[in-house]
Amino acid sequence: MNSDGRSISPFNPQQPVDPDFFVGRDDSIKRVLHRAQESINGNLRIIYLAGKKGIGKTSLAHYCRLCIEKELGAIGFHVFLHGDSGPRTLKDFTYTTVERIIKSRSNEASVMSLIEKIFKKFILEVKVGGVTIKHKELNEFVPNNIPTFYDFLRNLDTELHKKDKSRGVVLILDELDFVASEQYFVDLLKGGSDIAGVDGKKDNILIILCGTIDVFHNMVSKVKRVGDIIDLIEIRRLSEKEVIEFYKRSFSYLSIAITQGGLSVLKQFVDGIPQLMHLIGEETYLNNHQDRAINKREAFIGVRAAAEVWGKKYLKEKIHKLFYNPKYAPILKIFQSNINIELKFSENQILNNLIVKDEDVLFEFLKALEALNVIHKHKDDDDEYWVFNDRLLSLYFQVPHENIY
Ligand SMILES: Nc1ncnc2c1ncn2[C@@H]1O[C@H](COP(=O)(O)OP(=O)(O)OP(=O)(O)O)[C@@H](O)[C@H]1O
Ligand SMILES: [Mg+2]
Numbered sequence: 001m002n003s004d005g006r007s008i009s010p011f012n013p014q015q016p017v018d019p020d021f022f023v024g025r026d027d028s029i030k031r032v033l034h035r036a037q038e039s040i041n042g043n044l045r046i047i048y049l050a051g052k053k054g055i056g057k058t059s060l061a062h063y064c065r066l067c068i069e070k071e072l073g074a075i076g077f078h079v080f081l082h083g084d085s086g087p088r089t090l091k092d093f094t095y096t097t098v099e100r101i102i103k104s105r106s107n108e109a110s111v112m113s114l115i116e117k118i119f120k121k122f123i124l125e126v127k128v129g130g131v132t133i134k135h136k137e138l139n140e141f142v143p144n145n146i147p148t149f150y151d152f153l154r155n156l157d158t159e160l161h162k163k164d165k166s167r168g169v170v171l172i173l174d175e176l177d178f179v180a181s182e183q184y185f186v187d188l189l190k191g192g193s194d195i196a197g198v199d200g201k202k203d204n205i206l207i208i209l210c211g212t213i214d215v216f217h218n219m220v221s222k223v224k225r226v227g228d229i230i231d232l233i234e235i236r237r238l239s240e241k242e243v244i245e246f247y248k249r250s251f252s253y254l255s256i257a258i259t260q261g262g263l264s265v266l267k268q269f270v271d272g273i274p275q276l277m278h279l280i281g282e283e284t285y286l287n288n289h290q291d292r293a294i295n296k297r298e299a300f301i302g303v304r305a306a307a308e309v310w311g312k313k314y315l316k317e318k319i320h321k322l323f324y325n326p327k328y329a330p331i332l333k334i335f336q337s338n339i340n341i342e343l344k345f346s347e348n349q350i351l352n353n354l355i356v357k358d359e360d361v362l363f364e365f366l367k368a369l370e371a372l373n374v375i376h377k378h379k380d381d382d383d384e385y386w387v388f389n390d391r392l393l394s395l396y397f398q399v400p401h402e403n404i405y
Contacts (some may be wrong), residue, residue, distance in 0.1 A: 054275030073166025237272025311396030
């Protein structure tokens with residue numbers, strides 16, 4: 001059990017991290033809080049948390065919301081725009097957003113009592129399992145143009161803070177992949193800054209967007225001004241120190257000791273990627289049957305198990321054809337023999353070890369892996385080599401494939 005009596009697992013490879021196990025990101029949090037303060041002073045602010053899949057965008061946005069609520073008194077809502085199947089029109093978008101505002105805090109009595117009062121016309125029932133919405137009524141109510149959307153947020157701010165002295169609404173728009181390529185969405189962001197401060201209205205609104213850097217650039221290419229009004233915060237890999245802090249905190253919570261040797265193996269394979277940090281932590285924990293101290297050996301067992309889970313989940317179906325094509329068998333054997341291919345390798349390293357040195361087949365094989373997001377090419381001044389996109393994939397390749405299937 002943790003401090004507030006919940007029983008939680010520190011390892012959650014599929015979900016945003018529980019705040020008790022959140023590590024790092026101090027600079028980004030400081031920046032977001034600074035913008036939040038500016039928004040509470042009456043200026044609309046928009047932040048974009050940019051990073052690769054699994055790098056921790058949702059977790060950071062969630063953690064920042066909690067900090068803003070605690071330190072500044074604003075109230076926030078996290079809206080998921082469903083990646084590739086997101087809302088296609090402005091009206092769909094505002095519906096999804098308002099619906100989520102009504103539903104997303106239903107297990108927190110203090111916020112929900114405010115929400116119930118504000119949106120009573122559109123709520124059929126509030127139960128333990130969630131909120132039932134009167135869809136027709138809500139559909140008629142939700143904003144259908146840009147100014148009314150911002151009016152809605154302003155009114156929401158006023159209504160939420162009627163009885164306290166604080167101000168501010170935080171709106172997190174997550175999983176932007178699809179909506180960000182829609183013109184209405186980019187216009188909506190730009191529109192916010194166009195109408196800011198008009199009629200002396202205060203906009204105590206902070207919008208936090210979560211997506212990849214490509215999605216950001218795509219938005220800017222549609223409307224250049226969007227780049228000027230959005231504060232871009234890039235989320236990078238965690239440092240080794242942060243990864244170690246995470247494992248120390250997690251295993252201590254589970255009452256399991258971890259040695260320096262164990263920590264150094266785990267951190268090496270995590271390579272700063274938060275999603276792998278959770279997966280490797282979970283497998284290390286689950287494969288440590290007698291709850292022994294995690295030393296090098298236990299850590300390697302965990303890493304190996306994590307590589308299998310990772311590979312099977314994300315690669316098995318995709319690389320099946322490659323693994324079973326006899327043409328590529330000699331190349332695969334090189335990866336699986338101990339010629340010390342680790343994270344990076346050169347084409348010559350493989351060719352030198354092949355009996356029949358067919359460059360075209362090797363090229364085909366490497367290109368196929370590149371297309372599957374397994375490896376990428378790295379060029380520097382005097383060298384050119386291939387790099388596995390993460391260490392677990394590299395390890396997965398080195399497990400003889402008879403064992404994998
Ligand atoms: N700062 C952190 N401290 C500890 N764990 C973290 C941290 N950030 C992310 N994680 C963990 O990493 C994994 C990925 O995090 P998250 O879902 O937030 O990433 P994401 O960038 O939103 O991913 P996606 O692109 O798939 O939406 C989750 O298991 C989460 O619990
Ligand atoms: Mg996410």
